[in-house]
Amino acid sequence: MIFSKAIVDTIKGIEKLNAESMTTAKTHINSLTKPLGSLGKLEDLAIQLAGITNDPLPEVSPPGIAVFAADHGITEMGVSAYPKNVTAQMVYNFLNGGAAINVFAKQIQAVLKIVDIGVAEELKHNKLEEKKVMNGTNNFALENAMNNNEVNQALQVGIETAMMLINEGAKTIIVGEMGIGNTTSASAITALITGCSVEDAVGYGTGISEHMREKKIEIITNALLVRKPNPNDPFDILSKVGGLEIAGMTGAILKAAEQKVPVIIDGFICTASALLAVLMDEKVSGYLIAGHQSQEKGHGHALSFLQKQPLLQLDLRLGEGTGAALAFPLIQAASNMMNEMATFESAGVSEKS
Numbered sequence: 426m427i428f429s430k431a432i433v434d435t436i437k438g439i440e441k442l443n444a445e446s447m448t449t450a451k452t453h454i455n456s457l458t459k460p461l462g463s464l465g466k467l468e469d470l471a472i473q474l475a476g477i478t479n480d481p482l483p484e485v486s487p488p489g490i491a492v493f494a495a496d497h498g499i500t501e502m503g504v505s506a507y508p509k510n511v512t513a514q515m516v517y518n519f520l521n522g523g524a525a526i527n528v529f530a531k532q533i534q535a536v537l538k539i540v541d542i543g544v545a546e547e548l549k550h551n552k553l554e555e556k557k558v559m560n561g562t563n564n565f566a567l568e569n570a571m572n573n574n575e576v577n578q579a580l581q582v583g584i585e586t587a588m589m590l591i592n593e594g595a596k597t598i599i600v601g602e603m604g605i606g607n608t609t610s611a612s613a614i615t616a617l618i619t620g621c622s623v624e625d626a627v628g629y630g631t632g633i634s635e636h637m638r639e640k641k642i643e644i645i646t647n648a649l650l651v652r653k654p655n656p657n658d659p660f661d662i663l664s665k666v667g668g669l670e671i672a673g674m675t676g677a678i679l680k681a682a683e684q685k686v687p688v689i690i691d692g693f694i695c696t697a698s699a700l701l702a703v704l705m706d707e708k709v710s711g712y713l714i715a716g717h718q719s720q721e722k723g724h725g726h727a728l729s730f731l732q733k734q735p736l737l738q739l740d741l742r743l744g745e746g747t748g749a750a751l752a753f754p755l756i757q758a759a760s761n762m763m764n765e766m767a768t769f770e771s772a773g774v775s776e777k778s
């Protein structure tokens with residue numbers, strides 16, 4: 426067995442959504458003072474939340490956000506528009522409250538954790554979760570990104586971070602990331618798991634030129650030919666072409682699902698982690714809510730594979746959990762609808778004749 430026991434146990438603990446709570450939620454929705462079905466996808470969302478939490482009147486606040494930061498050896502190949510040290514610089518920006526995710530987290534009153542799971546520089550800050558597994562992945566054009574032990578450690582950091590947020594009261598988990606070069610890893614993962622072509626999985630990331638995108642496609646194509654990750658083996662994929670923050674997000678998603686806590690997935694990189702988690706156990710899918718669809722080319726393929734419709738389409742391509750945080754008020758609305766709306770009976774309103 427390659428997966429550590431803690432990870433196997435987490436996966437084993439994931440249950441199907443609770444059908445009885447979903448039926449009760451549906452009956453309740455149909456008793457609320459509105460024409461039948463008139464709150465559309467919010468009704469589906471409320472039913473999903475009921476199934477996830479095993480509570481027909483689900484609570485989703487407060488949300489907890491984990492941003493996993495790590496570096497990528499593949500940046501040596503010139504695949505990003507920004508230098509690698511932006512990862513470390515942005516971590517300090519998160520810790521000092523200046524990034525987009527800080528602003529949106531505050532807006533939704535979320536608890537925000539910044540996790541160094543593999544930044545290639547020593548970082549010091551009293552608010553930083555210091556969980557460094559290694560100083561960035563290896564360059565997967567030349568060697569495996571991580572060894573088995575490193576994959577297990579990164580998954581474990583994700584598991585522990587989600588549990589920490591849940592222990593602190595989080596009722597919804599938002600996963601986000603920061604890692605210069607990570608769209609290259611996410612593209613490789615997306616192509617492998619969804620079966621789409623590398624060309625279809627690769628986009629412009631932080632804003633590279635078309636010429637650089639062609640180079641990025643070639644680098645990924647060659648790496649897949651040489652490393653030969655098994656598309657049915659999430660562990661093999663992570664170790665050969667993965668990322669530390671990608672493994673961290675996968676672990677956090679698994680733990681949230683095991684704990685029956687809804688997970689809002691963010692952009693392209695975060696969805697690559699969701700693909701891996703679903704490959705580990707398809708029951709994870711029920712716990713996932715797609716916050717938005719990123720501008721990154723491969724995100725549409727990943728969401729279609731997961732059969733998820735994004736709540737928002739705002740042409741974002743930032744990451745950090747921003748799209749998921751922006752989508753949270755809709756999930757909150759679905760929960761509030763269940764908990765606060767009057768029924769036909771309580772309000773004395775006549776039902777459909």
Ligand SMILES: O=C(O)c1ccc[n+]([C@@H]2O[C@H](COP(=O)([O-])O)[C@@H](O)[C@H]2O)c1
Pocket residue numbers: 504505506507602603604605606607608609629630631632691692693694695719720721724741742743744745
């Ligand atoms: O979330 C997305 O869909 C997304 C799309 C493009 C880029 N990003 C962010 O940009 C960084 C990766 O881009 P790149 O070009 O360096 O591979 C990383 O820090 C991500 O958070 C994020």
Ligand SMILES: Cc1cc2nc[nH]c2cc1C
Pocket residue numbers: 507511515602603604631743744745
């Ligand atoms: C400035 C900057 C901020 C980011 N946040 C997430 N990815 C990012 C990439 C860059 C380059």
